[in-house]
Amino acid sequence: MLDPARLRHAYDLRGRVGLDLVPDDFRRLGRAIARRLRAEDGRALVVAHDGRLSSPELAQALVADVLAGGVDVLDIGLAPSPLAYFAERHLGAGGAAIVTASHNPADWNGLKLVLGGAVVFGEQ
Structure with missing residues (x-):
């Protein structure tokens, strides 16, 4: 289950799928992002x-x-993080969320999040 204190890193949230992170965690994150x-x-x-x-x-x-939560989504599908960041700016979106665990093992996953041009997580 989602334990932000343990899963939060400087630029993302990541952990082992099925142990640290499950789809319900991403639904909760979706609600919070929409708010x-x-x-x-x-x-x-x-x-x-x-x-x-x-x-x-x-x-x-x-x-x-x-x-x-009442927020439109521009789902660009399978894409590298830099493309999502570009799309956020080019399309005038309020943020970008990328489901990825970067360089971590295949059984890990996570979320990179930018809202209003600023990286979320780290100390937040």
Whole structure:
């Protein structure tokens, strides 16, 4: 289950799929992201994911609750993080969420998040 104190790193949230992170965690994150975007200006969220086997399911869970929270999603699918960051700026979105665990083993996954041009996690 989601334990931000243990899973949070400087630029992302990551852990082992099925142990540290499950789809319900990504739904909760989606709700929180939607609340924050609505409170700021309600602009859409760009969502992308990497090629890990668990990434599409986790991205779908995130997207479902961002949409349920009243925020539009621009789902660009399988894409590298820099493309998601570019899409956020180019499309005028309120943020970008990338389901990825970067260089970690295949059984890990996580979330990189930028809202309003600023990286979320680290001390947040």
